[in-house]
Amino acid sequence: MDIKSEIDANVWKIEVAAGxxxxxxQTLLILESMKMEIPVTAPRAGIIRAIxxxxxxxxxxxxxxxxxxxx
Amino acid sequence: MTWTPEIEQxxxxxxxxxxxxxxxxxxxxxxxxxxxxxxxxxxxxxxxSFQEVxxxxxxxxxxxxxxxxxxRPGAYVAGEARVDGRAVLIEGGDFTIRGGASDGTISHQxxxxxxxxxxxxxxxxxxxxxxxxxxxxxxxxxxxxDAALPGEHPVGDESPLATxxxxxxxxxxxxxxxxxxxxxxxxxxxxxxxxxxxxxxxAQVPVVAAVLGSVxxxxxxxVGESHFSVMTKNSETxxxxxxMVSQALGIEITxxxxxxxxxxxxxxxxxxxxxxxxxxxxxxxxRFLSYLPANVWQLPPWIEPTDDPNRRDESLLSIIxxxxxxxxxxxxxxxxxxxxxxxxxxxxLFGRAIVTMLARMDGFPVAVVANDCRREGxxxxxxxxxxxxxFIDLADTFHLPVVYxxxxxxxxxxxxxxxxxxxxxxxxxxxxxxxxxxxxxxxVTRRMYGVAGVTAKRDGISVRYAWPxxxxxxxxxxxxxxxxxxxxxxxxxxxKARQQEIEDRFIxxxxxxxxxxxxxxxxxxxxxxxxxAVIDYIRxxxxxxATRLGPKLRVGMRP
Numbered sequence: 139m140d141i142k143s144e145i146d147a148n149v150w151k152i153e154v155a156a157g158x159x160x161x162x163x164q165t166l167l168i169l170e171s172m173k174m175e176i177p178v179t180a181p182r183a184g185i186i187r188a189i190x191x192x193x194x195x196x197x198x199x200x201x202x203x204x205x206x207x208x209x
Numbered sequence: 210m211t212w213t214p215e216i217e218q219x220x221x222x223x224x225x226x227x228x229x230x231x232x233x234x235x236x237x238x239x240x241x242x243x244x245x246x247x248x249x250x251x252x253x254x255x256x257x258s259f260q261e262v263x264x265x266x267x268x269x270x271x272x273x274x275x276x277x278x279x280x281r282p283g284a285y286v287a288g289e290a291r292v293d294g295r296a297v298l299i300e301g302g303d304f305t306i307r308g309g310a311s312d313g314t315i316s317h318q319x320x321x322x323x324x325x326x327x328x329x330x331x332x333x334x335x336x337x338x339x340x341x342x343x344x345x346x347x348x349x350x351x352x353x354x355d356a357a358l359p360g361e362h363p364v365g366d367e368s369p370l371a372t373x374x375x376x377x378x379x380x381x382x383x384x385x386x387x388x389x390x391x392x393x394x395x396x397x398x399x400x401x402x403x404x405x406x407x408x409x410x411x412a413q414v415p416v417v418a419a420v421l422g423s424v425x426x427x428x429x430x431x432v433g434e435s436h437f438s439v440m441t442k443n444s445e446t447x448x449x450x451x452x453m454v455s456q457a458l459g460i461e462i463t464x465x466x467x468x469x470x471x472x473x474x475x476x477x478x479x480x481x482x483x484x485x486x487x488x489x490x491x492x493x494x495x496r497f498l499s500y501l502p503a504n505v506w507q508l509p510p511w512i513e514p515t516d517d518p519n520r521r522d523e524s525l526l527s528i529i530x531x532x533x534x535x536x537x538x539x540x541x542x543x544x545x546x547x548x549x550x551x552x553x554x555x556x557x558l559f560g561r562a563i564v565t566m567l568a569r570m571d572g573f574p575v576a577v578v579a580n581d582c583r584r585e586g587x588x589x590x591x592x593x594x595x596x597x598x599x600f601i602d603l604a605d606t607f608h609l610p611v612v613y614x615x616x617x618x619x620x621x622x623x624x625x626x627x628x629x630x631x632x633x634x635x636x637x638x639x640x641x642x643x644x645x646x647x648x649x650x651x652x653v654t655r656r657m658y659g660v661a662g663v664t665a666k667r668d669g670i671s672v673r674y675a676w677p678x679x680x681x682x683x684x685x686x687x688x689x690x691x692x693x694x695x696x697x698x699x700x701x702x703x704x705k706a707r708q709q710e711i712e713d714r715f716i717x718x719x720x721x722x723x724x725x726x727x728x729x730x731x732x733x734x735x736x737x738x739x740x741x742a743v744i745d746y747i748r749x750x751x752x753x754x755a756t757r758l759g760p761k762l763r764v765g766m767r768p
Binding site for chain 2: 145170171172173174175176177
């Protein structure tokens with residue numbers, strides 16, 4: 139499952155790594171836009187397959203940030 | 210001599226009408242994942258409540274003795290029905306007949322339906338599927354060729370091509386016994402306002418548009434001429450389709466890129482909501498109408514509440530993070546205040562810096578507006594201003610109190626915002642708030658900066674409360690300090706440190722507890738007391754709101 143950015147933003151902090159098992163609603167990374175931190179949370183529980191961005195990167199709306207293997 | 214032969218012919222037409230564009234046209238419609246107009250009616254209205262009018266409109270052929278030989282129904286179905294027990298008028302295009310083109314229909318039929326909605330003061334629902342007029346209408350040769358297209362049904366096989374809930378025509382229903390109507394309190398009507406609203410359906414009754422296919426031309430105009438519009442993901446709408454765009458502009462574009470939900474519900478905001486499928490679209494229409502009165506001469510429908518008016522949600526005490534850069538989920542905040550499960554979000558994909566929802570407070574319909582700090586920092590962008598203006602107008606028109614959760618850092622700055630006309634749309638948003646005469650309750654939850662504070666109305670019947678987390682000023686410190694203290698900061702030995710120092714001072718000063726005069730709340734309240742406080746204000750102002758029924762007077766022009 140692709141986890142996408144819903145906004146244009148900077149990636150401020152990534153809180154998970156590939157291979158991590160994560161719970162539903164867990165914060166995966168935090169975006170920053172207009173001096174506001176916006177958490178991106180897991181829509182489902184699963185295992186992180188890959189992180190496709192890095193801290194400090196600019197991302198655009200609909201860009202895939204993380205791929206998740208849903209359990 | 211009776212009129213039985215004519216009545217029999219009328220019955221034949223009614224039966225043939227239900228064959229729509231014929232098996233082929235119906236199959237084509239289904240193959241595209243779309244329903245026929247009659248299946249749509251079945252999904253939308255209560256049981257067999259549809260009373261069709263104009264059933265003899267179409268192209269009929271007769272033999273030498275004047276007997277009906279064949280009938281091609283017009284690509285238009287209209288009538289009255291009940292939705293959740295309430296009367297509405299509905300019209301729908303029939304795409305199975307010549308792509309829903311307006312030929313074969315009688316244009317005054319459409320005008321009549323809109324006129325009836327105004328006269329009967331009933332909500333009007335348009336199920337749009339079709340491209341309006343065709344240039345083929347003006348060419349006798351093309352018209353003759355079209356006459357050979359499927360959809361002409363010979364008399365004989367008159368069985369419907371699908372099963373529909375039984376429908377009737379006016380007078381074919383058994384009426385319940387009339388109860389004593391002398392008890393209905395007459396409302397004194399302001400005839401001047403009624404006269405001014407004449408011909409303007411949007412000033413009188415709820416108008417809903419559903420985009421359920423390829424909708425262009427006049428039907429596309431109807432999409433915008435509504436209080437609420439919804440489109441399915443496999444439909445499109447535009448003033449002119451790809452062939453026209455190609456010819457006029459030399460641009461090759463698919464109909465999806467030109468006018469599907471991404472364009473119309475997200476980029477342009479013309480369409481309010483997106484539906485997963487047609488059943489979802491109809492559920493949304495029913496939900497939307499459930500908050501509104503049948504017309505502006507009535508109050509919104511109150512329902513017996515199931516939620517406690519004194520519920521004080523503990524989550525509100527900590528929902529605003531103390532750290533200024535941390536954000537929160539504004540939909541959770543709203544849900545904690547309004548009646549449980551009572552929200553219906555409108556225009557969620559457009560102007561996302563604000564959230565607009567219909568909801569209930571102690572059973573009474575309200576219009577909820579909230580800044581979303583997770584989108585554009587909650588700043589009022591041009592699209593957020595447009596969304597705000599339309600939504601406040603909707604609330605005012607149908608007498609819904611406005612509940613506004615304000616967390617607004619200001620109007621959006623930057624080239625995109627200026628190019629989008631922020632100065633003008635900000636003015637229009639402010640004008641909508643000023644003109645509104647419904648109860649207007651603002652709760653400043655966090656930031657209230659700059660001129661954008663006008664969105665939290667403070668005249669008419671309005672009240673402004675603030676939470677202890679509220680802060681205010683003319684500009685958010687981060688932006689404002691550098692502008693106002695430029696010389697002092699640059700002259701300092703450590704400019705960065707000096708800037709930080711001044712900013713910290715401003716942030717402390719901005720707290721509502723230190724300067725309640727800035728955001729001017731009537732009272733700073735415990736966030737948990739918000740629900741009872743808002744309900745109390747709605748109850749107190751209800752009598753005033755109820756004296757303002759009828760069309761709303763708007764004088765002059767908006768900026």
